[in-house]
Amino acid sequence: MYSNPDEVILDLIVAARWDCVEDVVVLELADPSGADLPEWAPGAHVDVELADGMTRQYSLCGIPSDRSSWRIAVLREPTGRGGSRHVHEALTEGAEVRLRGPRNHFPLMPSPRYVFIAGGIGITPIVPMLHAADAAGADWELHYGGRSRRSMAFLETLKDTSGHRLTPYPQDEVGLIDLHRILGTPQPDTLVYSCGPEPLLRAVEQHCADWPEGTLHLERFSSRDVGEPALTQTFEVELATTGVTLTVPPEKSVLEVVEEAGIPALASCREGICGTCETRVLAGEVDHRDSLMTPAEQATNDTMFICVSRAACPRLLLDL
Template identity: 45%
Template sequence: MSSVAQIPKSPALHEELTYDVSVSERHVVGEDIVSLTLRRDDGGLFPAWEPGSHIDVFLGEDEQGEPLTRQYSLWGAVEDRSAWRIGVLKDPASRGGSLRVHEQLIDGAKIRVRGARNHFHLEPAKSYVFVAGGIGITPILPMVRQAERDGIPWKLYYLARNRARLALLEELSGLPAEKLVLHCDDENGMIDLAGITSVLGEEDHVYACGPGPLLDVLDKMAQKSGRWTFHCERFAAAPVAPGRVDLPFEVLLSKSGTTHQIPAGVPCLKVLREAGVEVDWSCSEGVCGTCETEVLEGEPDHRDAVLTAEERAANETMMICVSRARSARIVLNL
């Protein structure tokens, strides 16, 4: 079956803890890519986490005075709870987060973090094919290590435009060489994804993280094949399909009994925050899952990059930062 498989829900945000941490190590691990090792200022251990998890990193405020929070995947060893390790690409299209990391988070810098949260679980499978593009290696690396520990067959294809963009090569060198393919477009052209996936069967799972076009191609291949299962984590929600119209809708908050009108083109999150409603949020782009809210009535118009196809069909929750409503009225558990 070609789909993103159903995954367990992460804990609610209020159950996650916030930590004061310091940057104990900073290394350049690729062109415009830094790795940061974070340790708690109180000397304590971080909570246990699973491959695919990410954390929130608080980076102060943006130019409009809004909290600047970004999400970064954990790439370190899951058994090492003394440190959290993240990798950050300096993105020229960044809204300020990655630039601030690269310019300000030097050795000894103090910041706050929250988590960990996981919307990208490694599900049981007969075998795995991992595809990482550029900085997308960060959530994939712990998955590869887990598969190797569990003795499950796997293959990793790590793709980049050139060798300078291949990150964490020292960490990757510890993996079995016959299971690892490093592919650079400038040396070998475009990789043959169709050939790689053509031999996969119903018990094979493909996990991918990287640029949107790469994930889009794999997603279409999975749907066309109808055999293997595809899982991915995106850096940004997919663009709204052409012709998809924003309609105004009404939101009823079940706990307060208040009603709010959401105009066309205005995010639900923005309206609720301006009305003083306390709601958890972070990325405002539909990728982190922080603002996931229970839907009691109505039909959401899902536009996030977090929920699976099955979860969208169930209509039990929605990401209020980007998603809207197909029905004229929606009731949220707020």
């Protein structure tokens, strides 16, 4: 398993909690002893272990320089699988919670100028990016959409700190974010960062099609449609560390076959969006089916997310 040496497992407590806006609760998580927490960078998220074996990923949305606590904001999703409901109902002040991370597949790259586009709870990874952009002396603008002002987390704080650089789009007042106006003409020396619901991200991708390669950076909360697999037949994975060779049938993932063989493998979302199951590829060609890596990152072919990605050749050699 490809491991990030900066990731840790921490048992923290809910040091503070408050209702941010409609259906969004903010938790401040701290070490019970008062010790500083590990460093992190904008775009990072953590795995939060919840009841009944549930694990959910939440973006860190505080200020990275403040190591006394980590902050997450959680949207209650009535039609979800129960993770957000557990956070809202059970993680009260003083509650203990185990976290793993931080992990960052949405890092803020250096640039003289940024365009940030957030939809709903997708504002959470963007907030620390604004602080970092300010600290670097970069120019930036934020376009932030939501169902209504009552549902838009951190909106009032952002209005106070961002001034004219913030353009809010409460849908019940002004409609959807005007992507054509914002992205219709490619801008030099500008990076675009966006996080939010899948329809917004697809639209942002379409509007950035004529921008220079490497301009657009996205973080998804749900997996994207990647079409049919490159291979529809079985393939083999050789595990370099254990010396085992396994056969992966069309109806199972590499992760499922590895787990069935009794080989430990970290995993969480099983949708290719969290990065927990990242595994180093030592040989072979990968059919990348994740919603994390850019095309350029996938082209390096040196790592894969075994919960969804498959082989594009008869045999893969993995660092497992």
